[in-house]
Every structure is written in C-alpha cells, then in structure tokens.
Amino acid sequence: MIELLLQQIHFIGALTLFVLGLYILVANTNLIKKVMGVNIMNTAVFYFFVAIGNTPNAQPPIYPQTEAFANPLPASFILTGIVVSVSITVYALALIMNIYRTFGTFDTKEITLIQDGKEPHSDDKHTT
C-alpha cells in the first residue's frame, strides 16, 4: 500500500493541489482569492508535468551525456505554460480592477446583489 502510494506520489500530490485550488476557487466569494485558486491549480498541473520528466538517478541532460539523463522537454513545456498562466493572471487582475472601480467591491455576492437589486435588470442597459 505504502509502496504504491510512494510510486504514485507525484500524481497524488498534483491531484491534491489541483483539488485544493478548485476548492479555493469555488468556496471563496472574493475575486482575488478565486484567481489565487486558479494559480494553485496551475501549479499542480505544472508540478505533475515536470515530475514526469524525472528519471531516477539521472543527470542533467546537457552534461555528461553518457549517463541516464532526465527528460528536458517537460521543463521547457512548463516554461511556456508559466508564461501562459502569468498572462491569464495579469488579465484577470486587470478585469478585477475594473470590476472594483464599477462595483466598489471584490465580493461576488455583493456584485450579484448590485446587479440584481439596485440596478434595473442587466438586459436593459445595452442600448446606450
């Protein structure tokens, strides 16, 4: 049992992080915390991807080449993945800034209240 767990440790770790991030995303009403949750999910997937490239007792891929070496490709994929994740985060934060400017709050519940209560129904406001 323990052996099986240790064999799959990366997968279990990544999945735990992923579910943790998903929980933060769903359970919080604060928009910034939601973005943090997405970032944790990102980290989980990147961790899993990098862990795949690991070979037991391996050398770094560039020198020396005679030994067994770790797969360098996943790391380079994840470098791209991090860039993607950063740009999504930046864009989400920019949107949150605009949301804060218009609604004066980060809380999704309050935003829904403002959209439903104090304002007329959201469908009516398009025709300006």
Next chain:
Amino acid sequence: MTNILLSHLLLPLISAAIFPLIHERPRLVAWLATLITSATAVLAVILLVHVSANGSFSIVFSSTTAAIGIELVISSFSALFAVLITVITSLILLFSIENIQRDVEEDRIARYYTIALVLVFAMLVLMYTNDLFNAYVFMAIVAITATALVSIKQKKENFMAGFRYLILSEIGSLVYLLGVAILYLLTGSLNMELVHELLQPLAQSQEIAIYAATAFIMIGLSIKAAVFPLHIWLPDAHASAPSSSSALLSAIVIKAYLVIMIKFLYVVLGPELVTQLSLGRYLLFIGVVAMIMGSFFALGQRDVKRILAYSTVAQVGYIIIGLGLMNPLGLFAAMFHMTSHAIMKSALFLSSGVFIHYKKRRRVHQFQGLGYLAPLSMVVFGIASLGMIGIPLTSGFVGKFQLSLGSVAAGESWIVVFILISSFLNAMYFLPLLLRAYIGESSHHEHLKSIKIEAVPKTMLVPVSILGLSVVVLGVFPTPFFDLLDLAVAVLIGGV
C-alpha cells in the same frame, strides 16, 4: 505552398502589431482589419484548393523532426475550417466597421481590431496544429483574446461576464493540460499522430490511464466549447458582448474548440480506441441532453441575444451527437452542422445587431412590426431562424437530415425523436419573434406601401445579406460543399 501558409498565418499577426501605431485613425484600422482578414481568407482558399488536389502537407517548426518540433498539418479538413473561420470573420469585421463605435469607445477601436486579428491568428494555428501542447498554448491565446472582445465594452455586466469566461476557460485549459500530461507520460510524445501510433500497443494494458487522460481532455474542451452542463459562462458572455463580438464568439470561437475535439477523437485516439472506451455513448447522451436543455433555457429568455446564446448551447449538442455516432456519416453531419451553424448564428447575431443599432430593440416584445421597419435584416433573421428550426431549403435542414441519417446508420434511431423534439422547441422560441415582427399590431401595416430598406450603412447590410443568402444556397445546393466535406472526412477516417 509553405510561403502561402506562412504569409496566411503571419498576415493577421503582423498587422495586429501595426494597428496600435495608427490608433488615432480608427476607421482606417477597421477597414485595414477587414481587408487583411479577407486577404487571409483568399490565401486560405488557395491552400484549400491546393490540398484538395494534391493531398495534405505538413511543416515542422523549432526542430527538424516532427517528434520534437511543432508540426502544422494542412489537410482538406484543417484548410476547410480555416476558410470557414476567415471568410465569416471578414464578413463580421465588415459589419463591425460602422457598428463598433456604438459599443466601444473611440480610442479603444484600434485595440478591438488588434485583438480580433490576434484571435484570427490563434484560431488558424489551432486549425492546423498537430501538437497537443501547442494546442494548449493557442487555446490560451484564444481564451484571452475572446475575453477581451467581451470586456472591451465598458459596461458593468461585461466585466463580470468576461471574468467568469476567463476563469472557466483557464480551468478548461488546465484540465486539458492534465490530460495531455498523462498522454505524455504514456507515450513520451506530444505529436498527435505519433501519440496515436504509440497508444495502440498500450490500448489494453494501460486502459485506465488512457481513460483518465481522455476524460480530462474531453472535459477541458467541453468547458471551452460550452457543452451543456459546462456552458454556464456562455449566455452572459455572448449576450453582453458587442454585436460583432457575439457573432465571432458564438459562430467561430466555439467551432475552433470543437475542431480540436474532433482532432483529439479522430487523430489522437482513433475510432477503434474510442469504441473500446465506449466514449460514443457518453457523447450521444450529453449531446441529447444539451440540445433539449439548451432549447428549454432559450424558451425562458426575454432578450434576443440571450435566446441566441442559449440556442448555441443547443446547437453544440447536435454537433456532439454527430461526433458521438463514431461513423463517417455522423462526422460528416457534425462538420456540416458546424459550418451551417457558423453561418446561421452569425447571420442571426448580425441582424439582431442591426435591430439594436438602428431601432434600439433587443427585447422579445419590442420585435413588434420590425418586419416593416427593418425589412432586409428581418428577412435575414427570419431565414436564419427558420434554418435553426430546420425548415427544408435551409442549411439547418440539411444538417439535421444528415445527422438523422447518421444516427439511423449507427443503429441509434432514438436520437431522431430527440432531434424532432429539439426542432419543435426551437420553433417555440423563434416563431414568436417572427410572428411579432410580421403580424403584430395593425398600425404597422399601413407602412406596407412605403416600405423601405432600413437606413443603416451599406457595410452593415452587405454582410448580413451575404450570410442570409448563403444559408439558402447551402440548403438548396449542398452538393459542391458535400464533396469538400467528403474529402475532409476521408482525411480523418478514410472514405465515406
């Protein structure tokens, strides 16, 4: 041909980089964007003609071998959808020239077109790509640009709709990437065709892992393509966006993700593996639920753009059914329906854009007498909604007919019943709009003698009429298009 492919891809990207430099002249930017997208469309047609005659070709970036590098494959399948994307986008951009300043501030118009062209570029690469990780990167670009097209309109609901869209797209991307990681673990490759070859010997021994990877990838793509239970971001985003953005998102962007789904099902897994995983049955079930529930939600809406948005959810259901049938006829029907839905939905969104622009009417009860006030757009709206219902002589009918043929051929005749039910539901929300527009109050009937084409700019009416016409043309003379689709299906699963 490589040069044509490269110029075809780089033209929108480079012009997107130039637009911010001339942002003081928004009208010039708008016209340039339209022209450049049309030029891209012409190049895509050249590529399609070439691959139809000479068979597909591929080009590898960043390495000499396809196993490590990024491979773009130009086949009659990918070139066909590249043509669809560029042609419809250029029509939508032509429409937006006179319309966009209603929704977007003057100093943001250049940004709008920059984003639109980056979106076109990213979707074209998605069509051609043969690499699972490259698809992830470009899906992220599509996600950011598509969100920007929603939230560029500085309205309260746009920010929230954009945020929800962005976060859900990102979750979709991540779940997809998790599935790709499992496939990489199994095969050590990310090239779609290589993964397919390497998966075949593992099909029995690693079935659970393949199952998990498939589940992750399909769920990720389903979030992005708004397959029924995962569609929650779609109505807000599509309804609150500017008219031309709604048309782009609903007609084109959804299709780009569906093309990736087709590639995953038919290139990466292949029909045998899909049958072994009995994925088809799940897809059929989800598709049926989507097409019924999407129509039900549309029935409850009072805003024409929300009706159209929910109708997209229903139509994605049809396409998923076509994919789930796992026979050539089903795939054929799915691809035909993708094309016809792209045309019909952009016609519907653009003509409702005319109503909103010209008469400021977007609620259902405001459609009273619109058939006399905006005759041309209402005719196009009528044709396209009849197409959505599936009345003969429209492309929607041909699509639904092919889909029914496919379901009977696959021994799943029960689906035909649900297709009929869904068509009735479609009629229940589209016909009241048409009846209101033409019958409604009698006070409008006196306008009948002095009936005039609505006074909106020609650049708005031309694309609307072209789209309306093509719905009928595709419905009456589908045969030339069938030949192209046959070639595309043959690329994916040899011969119909």
